[in-house]
Structure formats: structure tokens, C-alpha cells
Amino acid sequence: MFWHRELIKFSTATKSKSTITKTLVQASLSHFSTASDPPASVAKPSGLGPTKPDEKPRVVVLGSGWAGCRLLKGLNPSLYDIVCVSPRNHMVFTPLLASTCVGTLEFRSVAEPIARIQPSISSAPGSYFFLANSTAVDTENHEVHCETVTDGTDTVDPWKFKISYDKLVIASGAQASTFGIHGVKEHAIFLREVHHAQEIRRKLLLNLMLSDVPGLPEEEKRRLLHCVVVGGGPTGVEFSGELSDFIRRDVHERYSHVKDYIHVTLIEANEILSSFDDRLRHYAIKHLTKSGVRLVRGIVKDVKPENLVLSDGSEVPYGLLVWSTGVGPSTFVNSLGLPKSPGGRIGVDEWLRVPTVQDVFSIGDCCGFLESTGKPVLPALAQVAERQGKYLANLLNKICKDGGGHAYGAKDMNLGDPFEYKHLGSMATVGRFKALVDLRQSKEAKGISLAGFVSWFIWRSAYLTRVVSWRNRFYVAINWLTTLVFGRDISRI
């Protein structure tokens, strides 16, 4: 109340203003004065040092995708101090990402904050989340080198620090493959992160509005409104389906001046949805074609700002180019001096350990079984990553309970059952009320495969129950409901 009384005084007596203001400011901002601060705070070691034998051991997890987050969820915070290092503070619920590009779902509904997945990282004294990239792993000294993400902010320099680990789990994922094709990185948009979906949405709405401008040549209108998707895997097919549905339902109503100019083309070098049953693939092709998606078999050779060139020399003008041709090893993984699996991933044994060094594990799209295990490298799928995360959380909890939690503590320990992967099946939606569900364990095996409305219902229900928090389950349901009632949202924010 002191300030308030002073304020009233000010409005009548302005004479002594500057002195009082100064006092007030000094009083208010006194916590900035550092003269009396002990120098200890600055002399601190820049990082987290090794844990002591009487302290909880520390697990460091690099990454916050399906693998890393499932691991974080399963780790027991009463056994370990948990540290997660990732350039994003949330997990992306990737199977629903395509729906956010056209406004069927809100961006927020597919992002799950890590602090909700493993609350101890924001509350336990020795557990942390660091918004940072890992730049190197020093397996000799059991240390990870990190650098903070500054995200273009000019007022903060990247801060380098080291974290000592007792157990390290590399779950940093893969990166989108461009197959060395020129111009992909510059002109195409991937569909792996929420900011990609935001960029696609902004560009789509921008092009819809720009094409309405008076006097624009017909050809330019067609180019602006030609949406090209390269890659016929589940992501490419789902995005094409959502897009054609958006065009038929929303563009026809809300952009009726330009509705005849907008088209979707899906380019694939081989077969679309190659992992699915033939019957389902045919169903998908039929349904996509009926929805107006042009399916083109071709190999992209070059990408220019306004068109792409196929290997037969034909040019395809585009206004929006989405690239979803799968993933490959990331620069970070390539830089690590660790053994590699076929395909260049981090090589692991049956217990997901990196066998040449102590206390290093790897899960998700960045790891693969070493050739010596005799097992095939598993596909880069959410369900593989999730199953590995769950397995490793249990393994690490067991190791700690058996007394091997600290560095070098699990050297000669019996780790129990190795990791076994059983494929549960695949799902993909192909537009409004239609989806594919393939419950066979492999392409050759027999089993249930469904297509149509029932699949679509299973697809939605399955995803709704797998979204991590109740909050997001609720939001996804509400989003689907409002899209059904009011149509998609078209504000470009």
C-alpha cells in the first residue's frame, strides 16, 4: 500500500517527484543489485557434475519424441534424477499433425508438454528439462555437451554446458530425407513438427487469398493453388486426404471465387502406402482419386522456387510443396563415434545398449540393431519408438533397484529379457470418415484389414485414447466436434 499512497500524493504534489520516484525504483528493483551477492554464484561450474555414490543416479535423455517421452513417463523419479535435453518442450502427437494444417484440429491439441508426461522434471530438485541441443557425447568421461536453443533471439547468446550422466539414453530421432535433391530444404515444407504444420497452414491460406487478387494471370492462380505432396507414405496420404477434404468442404464455401483453381497432386516414386495390404492400397487409391487428389508416379529431380522437375523432364508448378519421403540419420547421430547399424543408425544390442561403451542406450528412429544381433533394423514408426521407450524405462528401473544405477554399476549385470518387437498393425486415414486399418503383423502374414467408415471410427477412437493427457483427449474431441458443426477454422494468425 506504500506505493499506492505515494501515487495519490504524486497526483497533487509533483514537486518532489523525481526523488521519490528514484527511491521507489531503487526499492522496487533492489533485487538487481549484485554488489552484495556472493561471488560463488558466478564461480559455479557450468553444468551438472557427476553424482556422488550417496546421491540418486542421473539418467540423461536426449530427445522428446515418442521414444524419449515414453521412457520419461516410465522412469521412476524416486530411483533416478531425470534430465531431459531437447530443442522442444513438448511431444508432438505426430499421427494427428496432418489434421492441424487445415484447421481440423488446433495446433495445441497435438502438443503435449513434457512436464505433464514426467512432472518430476519441473519439480524434483535434481531433475531438469533443458531447452537445448546436444552437440557431443564424451563416453570416456560420461558427459554430454549441450548448447541452449536461442531461437533467433538476439539478446541471448547460446549457453554451453555439460551434463554428467550415470545412464545416457539417445532418443534424438531422425531427420527428413531429401535424397540430396537440390532445393528441397529451401522450398519444400516437411511435416514433422508443429511449426511445420503452422507454416503449411499460413502458406495455404496466404495463397488462397493472394489468388483472389484482381488481375492476377490465370496461370499464376493455378500455380499458387497447386498443392503438391511428395511421398506416398501414411503422412503424405493423410495430408492429401485432409487437404482434399478441406477443399471440398471449406474452400468451396469460403473461397468460392477461386475454388476451381485449387488442386492437390501426390507424387510417389513407387507405390503409395507400400506397407499396407493390397486391398487397402487399392481402396486408398480409389478414395483419394474420387476426392480429387491427382496421383502421379514420378521421381523428383530438382526443386525450384515455383516449380519442381521430375526425372522425365516434365515441370510441375506449385504454390505449396510438402515433402514427406521418410527419414534418415541426423547430423548429430552421424557425428557420434559410436558403432552403426545398417542404414547408419546408432547400433544397439538386444537390450538397446550401445555395446562398445558403458551406460549408453539408444531408442527410437535414431537406433537400429547391430548386424551382429542378427535382427533386422526396425522401421521408423511411432509404435516401435514407444515400445522401446517403455521397455527401456522398465530395464533402467530394474537396473537401479538391483544396485547398478550409478556409472559403470551395471557392467556385468544380468539384464533379463531382451527387447522383442511385435507389430500391432498400421492405420491411416484417407479423408472424411474413411480410413484404413491393417492389423496383420507383417506384409506376408494373414490378419484383419479394414477400410471405410468403421476403420475411420476405430482410427479416431484409437488416437483419442492414445493422446497422452486427458486435457488433450478432451481438446481433440472438442476440435473434431466443432469442425463437424461449424466447419474448419480459416483465420490466418
Added chain:
Amino acid sequence: MFWHRELIKFSTATKSKSTITKTLVQASLSHFSTASDPPASVAKPSGLGPTKPDEKPRVVVLGSGWAGCRLLKGLNPSLYDIVCVSPRNHMVFTPLLASTCVGTLEFRSVAEPIARIQPSISSAPGSYFFLANSTAVDTENHEVHCETVTDGTDTVDPWKFKISYDKLVIASGAQASTFGIHGVKEHAIFLREVHHAQEIRRKLLLNLMLSDVPGLPEEEKRRLLHCVVVGGGPTGVEFSGELSDFIRRDVHERYSHVKDYIHVTLIEANEILSSFDDRLRHYAIKHLTKSGVRLVRGIVKDVKPENLVLSDGSEVPYGLLVWSTGVGPSTFVNSLGLPKSPGGRIGVDEWLRVPTVQDVFSIGDCCGFLESTGKPVLPALAQVAERQGKYLANLLNKICKDGGGHAYGAKDMNLGDPFEYKHLGSMATVGRFKALVDLRQSKEAKGISLAGFVSWFIWRSAYLTRVVSWRNRFYVAINWLTTLVFGRDISRI
């Protein structure tokens, strides 16, 4: 089904692949071939020409704020072709913008697409929405010059075009005042658009995470987590209140490592909430102080990347700086050769016409009564803009019904009652469950003024019923409910 059959054939017979692919691609992309296009499409005049006497007259509205959108809503599309030119395709529900910065509301819930406010702009043949900035007004030729917004997209050059109008309404708003203080534009964030709120949110969450990094000096932690708000009007106060509530409710739970370092300071040169009743102001001061907001009276002299300098020479380090000191005439308004009101706004008469030229009107924050009308310039408030938009929509509909819709058609027409403004009162929230409602017509008048929970309830209900569409009303209610149940969302997307 042709493509599908071909696809199946491909998987067994790859011999004839390239020829078939070429045929397919050519068939699929044939709409791009421009050789047979008539050259007429390119020779089109670049813009919308004057309307003919037997066509509907055209109203061109510049801007999509409170004034422009209320006007668009009220215009009768069976009387006029309606064209809106604005750099954003939605209206921002500004009173709720502060709530989106900390995740109480989603960004989408406060943005209303213009096509929902006036559906004819996306469906009627002669009505349009153009995502563009107006660069000049040629009152002689009844034309507006426009340039498309390209938003940093390198593949699209700005497209210049002209629109002929029968009636022109300038509702392009004002711009944030910086009072010529060095560094404000570069380092402070305003709070007027959705992208401002997004930037504030991203920076706040970035700073919260960066300050948790090991080894960071104490002083730097305090700086990163010092949120400074300059300007004690309703926006500044509401944002400070939301922020302190976010800190007390969410930071303490989800960022417990750094919770003692985060502080909010509100700097105001005069009195906070100066338009409110004294009793309400004291209540607000008491409540903000209790919530931990430091109130500082001071004048900002200079803004540097990491600290700002007050006029008494004291330096205030900050991590986030929000600037909300009111608005002034925009560069566009300054560039127009039209008469000006006191304060540099576009001068209008009692019927909101620009009296020196024909068929030009102005509403909202960009207009003010000419001195010759003897009326005071109205404050830059949403309720003024909204009332003016409503009045002018009725006036323009009346003019057209009376046969004066076309250019120069209303020259000597009797326009009926002039615009009269009656202030309905002011509202501001000061944090969780607390708000001020001042229903007096002016500072000197008597009337009802309330503070506390009842006001907060009135505030929420009033806003909920004023959000334009049912979709957004529903979303705002759902957002408030989930924030209450699950806490605020902290994912940084």
C-alpha cells in the same frame, strides 16, 4: 481407376515405366499447359474498375478491426458489393488478447475470420476480401491503390492493384505510440495483434527454460525472468494481472526451480487506469501489489537490448518487455492528403464523412471529429469503433436505398441523424476472479462502479456474449473451463 491399374502393372512390369509415367504426368498436369490459353487472361486490367450504373454500387472498407468488422457485419450485401482490404483476414477480439499470452485462452479463440462476419465477401460474385495494404487513396478518381501482403514469402512478389469505389470507408486504425523513444520498436513487444501475443508467449516460455540452465549466473536468471510492462492502461494492467496469476498458479508448479526469480514490474508515467473511478483504481493497485506486481512510476528514456533506462537515470534489466502506452496516427493516415482532427487523425463531420471530398468516410481509431464540429475527439476504444461501424453501416444502407449508392450519388442528400456517442462504461480485469466495472458515462459523472468477484463475473459474461461467433463463444468457454481444471498450457510451439 486408370492410374491405380497402371500402378499395379508397374509393380510387376518396370520395363515400360518411364514412358507410362510421362503419359500419366502429362495427363495429370495438363491443366498447366498454357499454350492454348487465350491471351485475354493476361491482358485483364489489374484491378476492379468503376461500377456501371446498372450494377450494384461498391463499398470498399480499409481495415478489419472493431470499426471495419462491425461495419462489414451491418452492410447489406443485397444493396452493395462489399470489398474489404486488410493485412489480416480476421478480427482480433482485443479485450481477451492479454489472456492468450500466458495460455489461459488459445490464440484461435480470440480471432474471428472476416468471412464469418460478412459471408458475402467469400461467396458473392462482386464482393471480395483482399489480403493487402492500401498504399494511397486517389479521391479524384475514386480509387484505392493496394499492394498484396507477401509476408516474407520469397516466391511471390507484392502485386499492386487498384480498386474503384463508390463509397470508401477508412477504418485502418492507429499504430502503437513509441513517443520517439529509441529502441522501443526493436526490443519491446506490443500487444495489439495475435502474433504479438504469440511472440510474448514464446519469449516468456523460452526465458523460463533458459533460466533453468545449469551454471547461469544469478543476475542473468533474474534478468531473463524480469517481465516489464510499460503503460498502465487497461491492456497493461490486464496483462500484468494475467502474468502474475500465471506465475502464482503455473510457474510455481511447473517451473519450481526458478519460481523465486520471476517478477513482474509495471511502469507508468502517470496514474494507472486513469480513466477509472478513484475507488476502482485503488482497488486495482491494492490487488496488483498483493499479487506481486511491482508498480513503478517512471518515464522510460531509452530501451536497450537487455535493459531500459528511466528518466532519473536508473537502469532496469529485463527479459521480456511489453509496451502498451496507447496509440497514435499511423503512417498511412499521415500520408493521406485529407483534413485532420486535433491529434492528427482523419477529420470527419457529424456523419463520419470526410467533408472535403465525396464518398469518403472514416471510423474507428483513425478518425476524429474536425474542430469545426465543436465535438471532442473520441477515445481510441473498441466501443467507440464498434458504435461508429454500426452507425455507418445503417447510414450507407439508407443512402443506397434512397438511390445515392453510386459515386457522387449522395452529394446533396439529407443523411438524417448525426452520430452521437454515449459512453457505456469501462471494464478491466486485474487477475484471477477480480475485475473492475465502471458504468459511469464520464470521469465526473455519477454511476455504478464495482470491483471484485461480481465484476469479474460480469466481465467474463459480457465478453463471452460479445465474441462475434458462436464457435468462438463456445471455444472461449471451453478454454476457461480447461484452464480452471487442468491449469494453463505451457507447450512452446
